[in-house]
Amino acid sequence: MASKERAKQGLREMTRRAVRSQIAEAAMALFAKRGFEATTVDEIAAEVGISSRSVFRYFPTKEDMVVGHLDEIGDKLAAALEERPTDEAPWVALRHAMQPHLDDLIENADAMLATALMLSEAPALRGALLSKRARWTELLVPNVMRRLKGSAQVREVQARAVVSAALACLNTAVDEWARSDGTKSVEKLLDQAISAVRS
Structure with missing residues (x-):
């Protein structure tokens, strides 16, 4: 039964x-x-x-018809980060965790480009987009905290800063990729953004 x-x-x-x-x-x-x-x-x-x-x-x-899939992306990022070795540095682990998302973007370029352009151009979607991205931060922070040293309070501040910066790099790379109509390499754009933040 x-x-x-x-x-x-x-x-x-x-x-x-x-x-x-x-x-x-x-x-x-x-x-x-x-x-x-x-x-x-x-x-x-x-x-x-x-x-x-x-x-x-x-x-x-x-708005959820456009941004609803972002919850799933956040869950996949968190799962990919969880699979990284625990002794891997936060930035290295986050970059590796983002790779499956980049692979999805490239594999489904037409649909993903249309969505990315819509998200960057429609003011009505910005609030929903920010809310979904804030959820990504909450999903990733605990794993990054475990990779840092110091008191819990210090580690949480550091983890939030690292995750926020890493996601800003990802967002910048995807936005630029969409503006180029997929002609630029989203992987190179992400690596350039991370390099700029970390230098």
């Missing part, structure tokens, strides 16, 4: 993810065509063939 219930829940979750993905894809296509602010939730719902009310069951806000 329990295994049947688990199977049902698994199927429901798969269906939910598929619908979420379909809504997000339709939304991004409309945002790219008409602009984020000019596109309504009603138009997105019509494109998918569901009601606006149903859309809000999958995405609490229109």
